[in-house]
Amino acid sequence: RIDQLRKEGITIERVLRSDAPALRQLDTGVEVDPFDEDSECTFVAFHRDFAVGWACGVWIFEDEDRTLCMASPAVIPSYRHRGIGKALQHLAMEEAVRRGAWGGWVATGLNNPARFIYRSVGYKYWYTCFSDMSKSLQ
Numbered sequence: 001r002i003d004q005l006r007k008e009g010i011t012i013e014r015v016l017r018s019d020a021p022a023l024r025q026l027d028t029g030v031e032v033d034p035f036d037e038d039s040e041c042t043f044v045a046f047h048r049d050f051a052v053g054w055a056c057g058v059w060i061f062e063d064e065d066r067t068l069c070m071a072s073p074a075v076i077p078s079y080r081h082r083g084i085g086k087a088l089q090h091l092a093m094e095e096a097v098r099r100g101a102w103g104g105w106v107a108t109g110l111n112n113p114a115r116f117i118y119r120s121v122g123y124k125y126w127y128t129c130f131s132d133m134s135k136s137l138q
Helices: 002-007 084-098 114-120
Strands: 010-016 041-047 050-055 059-063 066-070 073-075 103-107 132-136
Touching (some): 010 084, 041 084
Antiparallel strands (some): 010 041
8 A cells, every 4th residue: 555655645754753854734834743641652644745644753651561552643634534544544553563562452432533443454442332452562
């Protein structure tokens, strides 16, 4: 899928917090800060040097003696349904595994379109009445 995106002029790059460029959204020109408090790196999808999607940090944390990760893809509305969010989520999960994560965890509202990405890459709901999902990465 990443090769197809490249043909459309969309590239996805791993970005470190320490040398992150000033990122601006393509649709609004507004600055984007895709790093959560504790994330060291993220992945950003670019089109014409503007951000069209990003994984909101790749956050690694400990819970009950397990190393888990959390990453949330965001894609601007005019670039959705092209596979950008799914590619970002896969890259974030690969990064998390490289950094020792055992599983992934997300919590998303029922109106958040990212929930479809999570389901498509294998996340499952914990309970039918909650929005928490998890996935084993190993």
